[in-house]
Amino acid sequence: MSLIKENIEVIKKEIETICLERNREPKDVTLIAVTKTVDIERIKEAIDAGITNIGENRVQEIMDKYEDLKNYANFHLIGHLQSNKVKYIIDKVKLIHSVDSMKLIDEINKRAEKSNTIVNMLIQVNVAREDTKFGIDINEVDDYIEYASKFDNIKVQGLMTIAPYFEDAEKTRPIFRTLKEKFDELSNNKYNNVEMKYLSMGMTNDYKIAIEEGSNMVRIGTKIFGKRVYNSNL
Numbered sequence: 001m002s003l004i005k006e007n008i009e010v011i012k013k014e015i016e017t018i019c020l021e022r023n024r025e026p027k028d029v030t031l032i033a034v035t036k037t038v039d040i041e042r043i044k045e046a047i048d049a050g051i052t053n054i055g056e057n058r059v060q061e062i063m064d065k066y067e068d069l070k071n072y073a074n075f076h077l078i079g080h081l082q083s084n085k086v087k088y089i090i091d092k093v094k095l096i097h098s099v100d101s102m103k104l105i106d107e108i109n110k111r112a113e114k115s116n117t118i119v120n121m122l123i124q125v126n127v128a129r130e131d132t133k134f135g136i137d138i139n140e141v142d143d144y145i146e147y148a149s150k151f152d153n154i155k156v157q158g159l160m161t162i163a164p165y166f167e168d169a170e171k172t173r174p175i176f177r178t179l180k181e182k183f184d185e186l187s188n189n190k191y192n193n194v195e196m197k198y199l200s201m202g203m204t205n206d207y208k209i210a211i212e213e214g215s216n217m218v219r220i221g222t223k224i225f226g227k228r229v230y231n232s233n234l
């Protein structure tokens with residue numbers, strides 16, 4: 001078995017164990033393979049091992065890989081998105097995880113309308129209020145949901161966060177718990193074009209804790225493909 005396949009099997013097994021302990025359905029947790037810096041050949045190995053969702057953090061990389069992979073996997077944009085680049089990916093991504101400004105909501109809706117489509121998005125929340133990370137403050141989430149609910153060509157499908165890196169992943173737990181509470185609170189409200197369906201949290205270092213705290217979408221790169229090698233040609 002290839003190493004990539006082996007890694008995916010291990011992760012799937014872990015997701016299953018955590019879910020069964022908590023009376024949740026393993027299939028309700030979506031595993032997104034984060035493929036930034038990973039070449040097409042290795043991504044195809046992951047697809048052969050059952051991966052159907054891949055995450056990229058740069059618009060350019062989605063454009064470069066789209067034709068080769070569009071028939072095999074759904075693309076997720078998980079990195080910061082500049083308004084002026086929305087047009088390049090509007091018809092290529094299944095879900096934008098990183099919506100972090102009202103201006104970006106305006107632009108996504110405008111481009112979606114032009115393409116005669118509806119674009120799914122998550123609001124990125126900087127729960128830990130780290131200066132180095134994108135995302136809105138948790139206190140702004142209600143305003144964003146209300147704002148987004150007024151547009152017809154977008155659908156807010158949930159929330160996303162990136163926890164700070166801690167050697168001891170246990171320290172991320174309160175962050176995930178806080179966002180899950182917000183997610184549940186919003187799930188009780190009825191807004192147009194808003195459905196709290198996905199809670200995207202958890203990466204290589206902390207996905208087990210994230211799932212324990214209610215994540216249903218994990219974004220994993222290193223544990224599947226190994227340490228990333230940044231190549232200036234990519």
Ligand SMILES: *Cc1c(COP(=O)(O)O)cnc(C)c1O
Pocket residue numbers: 034036057078079162203204205219220221222223
């Ligand atoms: C790179 C990246 C990941 C994956 O990180 P790993 O630690 O390699 O699993 C997840 N989410 C986002 C937003 C990323 O940029």
